[in-house]
Amino acid sequence: MLLEIASTGAYRPLWSSEILDELERTLRTLLAKRGVSPEEADAYLTRLFRQMKTTFPDAPVTGWERLVPTIELPDPDDRHVVAAAMAGRADVIVTDNLTDFPPAALPMPLTRQSLDDFFLDELDLHPDLVVKAVRAIAARTGRSGPTLTAYDIATYLRAHGAPAFGARLLVALDQTARPAP
Incomplete structure (x- = not known):
């Protein structure tokens, strides 16, 4: 969802090599828990990272390593995230691990x-782009799993990790489905 919204131009994603390594480890664990074989996981991750590189050629951040020692966080293993954000001149770090990124520890x-x-902000700022992204995701479903509608995706998000966004997205989908007066 994050990358699909970014692909509409709503915001510019940034990542470092360390963030991608962390993402790969997390996805491998998730895929293994879902019963995906290591070979299938390799193929999926190769496609995903190739697509990310192609779609967002300006996303990789360099020069972040020198900033790591200057950052103080509750979990020192998270310093690379702030360093990459600083090097890339990001405005926001998107994470559900808020306690490890206290506002006082982040440079202004x-x-x-x-x-x-974050999704709520994007929906407020770019409602048409967010709805377009969700509909694009829905249009790609059904190839190797169930076919989902944009409403199904919004309902899932409301129940799993993005409750306020999922609820507001359902309203936005209703509003965009109605013909203009």
Whole structure:
């Protein structure tokens, strides 16, 4: 969802090599829990990272390593995230791990937001782009799993990790489905 919304131009994603390594480890664990074989996981991750590189050629951040020692966080293993955000001149770190990124530890004007709050902001700022992104995701479903509608996706998000966004997205989908007067 994050990358689909970014692909509409609503915001510019940034990541470092360390963030991608962390993402790969997390996805491998998730895929293994879902019963995906290591070979299938390799193929999926290769496609995903190739697509990310192609779609967002300006997303990789360099020069972040030198900033790591200057950052104080509750979990030192998270310093690379703030360093990458600083090097990329990001405005916000999107994470549901808010306690490990206390506002006082972030250099101004960098902030952190939960995924739910970030999605809400994007929906407020770019409602048409967010709805377009959700509909694009729905249009791709059904190839290797169930076919989902944009409403199904919004309902799922409301129940799993982005409750406020999911609820507001349902309203936005209703509003965009109605013909203009």
